[in-house]
Amino acid sequence: MSAEKLKLYQVGTFAVGNRLLDPEQRTVQARMERSNTLTSGHRACRGCGEALGARYALDAAMRATDGRLIAANATGCLEVFSTPYPESSWQLPWLHSLFGNAPAIASGIAAALKVKGRNDVRVIGQGGDGGTLDIGFACLSGMFERNDDVLYVCYDNEAYMNTGVQRSSATPPAARTANTKPLGDEPGNVFGQGKSAPLIAMAHEIPYVATATVADLHDLEDKIERAMEFHGARYVHILVPCPLGWGSEASETIKIARLAQETGLFPVFEAEAGEVVAVSPIRQRVSVEEYLRTQRRFAHLFGDPPRADVIAQLQSRADRNIRRFGLLAEEAA
Amino acid sequence: MRSQLEGSLAVAKAVALCRPEVISAYPISPQTHIVEALSDLVRTGELAPCEYLMVESEFGAMSAAIGASAAGARAYTATASQGLLYMAEALYNASGLGLPIVMTVANRAIGAPINIWNDHSDAMSQRDCGWIQLYAESNQHAVDLHVQAFRLAEELSLPVMVCMDGFVLTHAIEPVELPTQEQVDAFLPPFDPRQVLDPDDPVTIGAMVGPEAFAEVKYLMHAKQMQALDLIPDISGSFSQAFGRTSSGLVRTYRSADADTIVVALGSVLGTIEEVVDELRGEGERVGAVGITCFRPYPLEEIRAALRGARRVIVLEKAFAVGLGGIVGQNVRLALSGHAVSVYDTVAGLGGRPITRRTLRTLIADVLEERLEPDRLAFLDLDWKLVERELQRVSADPRSGPHAENILRDIGSVAASAHGGAR
Amino acid sequence: MFQVRIHGRGGQGVVTAAELLSVAAFLEDKHSQAFPMFGSERTGAPVVAFCRFSDQPIRLREPIVDPDALIVQDPTLLHQVDLFAGVGPESYLLLNTSRSLDELGIGEFLGTLRADRVLAVPATEFAREHVGKPLPNAALLGAFSALTQALSLDSVTAAIRDRFPGRIADGNVAAAQAAHDFAVVRRDEVIVHA
Numbered sequence: 001m002s003a004e005k006l007k008l009y010q011v012g013t014f015a016v017g018n019r020l021l022d023p024e025q026r027t028v029q030a031r032m033e034r035s036n037t038l039t040s041g042h043r044a045c046r047g048c049g050e051a052l053g054a055r056y057a058l059d060a061a062m063r064a065t066d067g068r069l070i071a072a073n074a075t076g077c078l079e080v081f082s083t084p085y086p087e088s089s090w091q092l093p094w095l096h097s098l099f100g101n102a103p104a105i106a107s108g109i110a111a112a113l114k115v116k117g118r119n120d121v122r123v124i125g126q127g128g129d130g131g132t133l134d135i136g137f138a139c140l141s142g143m144f145e146r147n148d149d150v151l152y153v154c155y156d157n158e159a160y161m162n163t164g165v166q167r168s169s170a171t172p173p174a175a176r177t178a179n180t181k182p183l184g185d186e187p188g189n190v191f192g193q194g195k196s197a198p199l200i201a202m203a204h205e206i207p208y209v210a211t212a213t214v215a216d217l218h219d220l221e222d223k224i225e226r227a228m229e230f231h232g233a234r235y236v237h238i239l240v241p242c243p244l245g246w247g248s249e250a251s252e253t254i255k256i257a258r259l260a261q262e263t264g265l266f267p268v269f270e271a272e273a274g275e276v277v278a279v280s281p282i283r284q285r286v287s288v289e290e291y292l293r294t295q296r297r298f299a300h301l302f303g304d305p306p307r308a309d310v311i312a313q314l315q316s317r318a319d320r321n322i323r324r325f326g327l328l329a330e331e332a333a
Numbered sequence: 334m335r336s337q338l339e340g341s342l343a344v345a346k347a348v349a350l351c352r353p354e355v356i357s358a359y360p361i362s363p364q365t366h367i368v369e370a371l372s373d374l375v376r377t378g379e380l381a382p383c384e385y386l387m388v389e390s391e392f393g394a395m396s397a398a399i400g401a402s403a404a405g406a407r408a409y410t411a412t413a414s415q416g417l418l419y420m421a422e423a424l425y426n427a428s429g430l431g432l433p434i435v436m437t438v439a440n441r442a443i444g445a446p447i448n449i450w451n452d453h454s455d456a457m458s459q460r461d462c463g464w465i466q467l468y469a470e471s472n473q474h475a476v477d478l479h480v481q482a483f484r485l486a487e488e489l490s491l492p493v494m495v496c497m498d499g500f501v502l503t504h505a506i507e508p509v510e511l512p513t514q515e516q517v518d519a520f521l522p523p524f525d526p527r528q529v530l531d532p533d534d535p536v537t538i539g540a541m542v543g544p545e546a547f548a549e550v551k552y553l554m555h556a557k558q559m560q561a562l563d564l565i566p567d568i569s570g571s572f573s574q575a576f577g578r579t580s581s582g583l584v585r586t587y588r589s590a591d592a593d594t595i596v597v598a599l600g601s602v603l604g605t606i607e608e609v610v611d612e613l614r615g616e617g618e619r620v621g622a623v624g625i626t627c628f629r630p631y632p633l634e635e636i637r638a639a640l641r642g643a644r645r646v647i648v649l650e651k652a653f654a655v656g657l658g659g660i661v662g663q664n665v666r667l668a669l670s671g672h673a674v675s676v677y678d679t680v681a682g683l684g685g686r687p688i689t690r691r692t693l694r695t696l697i698a699d700v701l702e703e704r705l706e707p708d709r710l711a712f713l714d715l716d717w718k719l720v721e722r723e724l725q726r727v728s729a730d731p732r733s734g735p736h737a738e739n740i741l742r743d744i745g746s747v748a749a750s751a752h753g754g755a756r
Numbered sequence: 757m758f759q760v761r762i763h764g765r766g767g768q769g770v771v772t773a774a775e776l777l778s779v780a781a782f783l784e785d786k787h788s789q790a791f792p793m794f795g796s797e798r799t800g801a802p803v804v805a806f807c808r809f810s811d812q813p814i815r816l817r818e819p820i821v822d823p824d825a826l827i828v829q830d831p832t833l834l835h836q837v838d839l840f841a842g843v844g845p846e847s848y849l850l851l852n853t854s855r856s857l858d859e860l861g862i863g864e865f866l867g868t869l870r871a872d873r874v875l876a877v878p879a880t881e882f883a884r885e886h887v888g889k890p891l892p893n894a895a896l897l898g899a900f901s902a903l904t905q906a907l908s909l910d911s912v913t914a915a916i917r918d919r920f921p922g923r924i925a926d927g928n929v930a931a932a933q934a935a936h937d938f939a940v941v942r943r944d945e946v947i948v949h950a
Binding site for chain 2: 070104107
């Protein structure tokens, strides 16, 4: 897929400059005929990154599959706000079963389609970080290992948001959540070694793995469409800021997602069969502090006394990611 | 065709004849031979088209079956014991979503302590999850029940579990009449789902339902399951006509019409019970048996009718409600409320302890000669001396160690038992 | 009803032996039932398997407590497990051993049985010779047939061929035949002496 390099003129709302592009290169979102798979009327919070990410991802997937897509959704924010009984915002066949089994449900659907010879219909499994990385992890790994023909999308807002912001294995170190408050000695969430779902997915050597954020629409859509070119198990991990859980401004969701990438805290890359094949380089590197200041879940690091040591630890994690994935533009060339 | 084969293999062949389209398989003793045999049938092409998914857990197995069924495929899986518990959340999900999945449960005890042998604690633990529960008395019955189960499940749009005693039936080699593919095809039409995930007609399945509608939805589930009480005898009747043999639907009676004393049980133990009934009848005792084939929904009227006229009812069950008592016993008492009858709840066969003619005869004699009190939970064949010794040990020293270890040591210190190792 | 109880250790084909007997009985138009009593898959652990056959349908599901015939595939079980529980004076006893019955230290017990119903068979040796593996079950079934005459050797070999493919079946059938002939000779000797 060829890309047209543009100089984007940031106008405060971080417009993506679609009008400067060839019509063919505009995003799915810019088109009138987009599926609007997650249509309006859902009950997401204002500024919800997950609603944005789901709309972006599913419309791209629907375009790639000519509208022949079935979705399996884990329990979580997306499932809850999109289906307030008796209404539904979904415009595709959609099944919610349990919290921990979305990957297995998707595998079952894929098997049914295969046995019926419906190779025109594709399957997407989706869930949040909790449902994907914690409670659904065994099912996810099983689906990867069997190489079932499923694209699994994880909307990562870094905690169990729907139940009131509790910590998940995706919660970054030092973040405040309802059960990792900065009380006592610990400055918020523990500094563990983390759990990188994309790297774990790559370790399964599945055909395609990618990370993306809601800040770069073209990139996200391209990755979903690329994923749909493969058959077998595919995994896309999307960072979706949550204003409520992160304590950020609803209007800054996209900006914060961009900052996450530009600090190096959230590496954006693509991998095939277990090897990284492309990275989205950081154009203008940003210190983690600039990112952390946008979210009240890190406010205690700037309190009295400020925790420069913790911030430094976070910075070194970002540095490591940049080194590890070659994220700085010069290196990534 | 009549063959001499292992129960697991017979069931696998019966299931294959029902043309499942997606099988999700996770192994657990004593169900392993079933999923292995089905794998073979898929690999050789004898069962086709069929997707055989080797899943990562029983939770994965039931989940994949849910996804497959919701997408319009006839779905099947099998499990036992710990596996059934591990998929418990998914069981409720399947019944709540009204998906006609059929599952074999190779009845096995639930730990701790871990025990791989037969009893009914697994299925009984899930009796209220909304699945229809059928219990096979023999491998022939198991074969026949599976064929009927798919039809029942799909007509009602409700999942069905067919229970068969682990090892006792699954690993028993006995004669079985297997139907032909033509016969099964005539009896079981292709799966026509009530609701299906299809891009041509998108639906949202599995939305949250709040306080304003949940009770009604649940009531309707109950009402739907109750319909099985009419449908099962219907299907059983059709089965007889189609296959030329009777297959117990809800309840089966044996010499109970004029019996004073009736033994009620589920599953394979009924074979041994019938032998004892015949022996005692030969000695002039008016004894009979009632086998409950369909435990959920509970055929209350049929059981009441079958037990009418008895003065004594002995419920023999392979599980019990810890802290309360008999499970089948409670359910049977419900059917007998208002009747002047003594009910004896007896728990037997836990963890695979064999139920023998001898112990059954002793039980019945104890009842007839009033050595056993009705309304008190009895444990057949329990070694009370061992229990008392252990209780003394614990009261002398609360830290005397795990019960099982102490009891096994006790048994070891007595002569080794008949069949190899600890009893 | 004829009831057979087979003792051995995991990996010796005890369960298969019971299965073969039940198939042999089936081939003679009898009703039959075979089932094992064992633990988790593990070689070396004691295993018991049962087989009943009868002209009437079999409803009974209990372990065989009073066997008409007892087959012992592994004599090392002799003083470890209560092998002889329920064995009565009319029961048949078939022991896999190349030693003599006296050497096994069960002389007193043997005295309670009928001499023409007890037999020691070097089944493992027959198996090694004909099958190439120390799996004594087929040989023991051949000897069983001769000793008890409850099922014919033809039925036993048909069951073996039904269960095993080509060359493996051939070897097992040969072992069964050899053990059968061995048993016939001993059986006739005992009868002559009686």
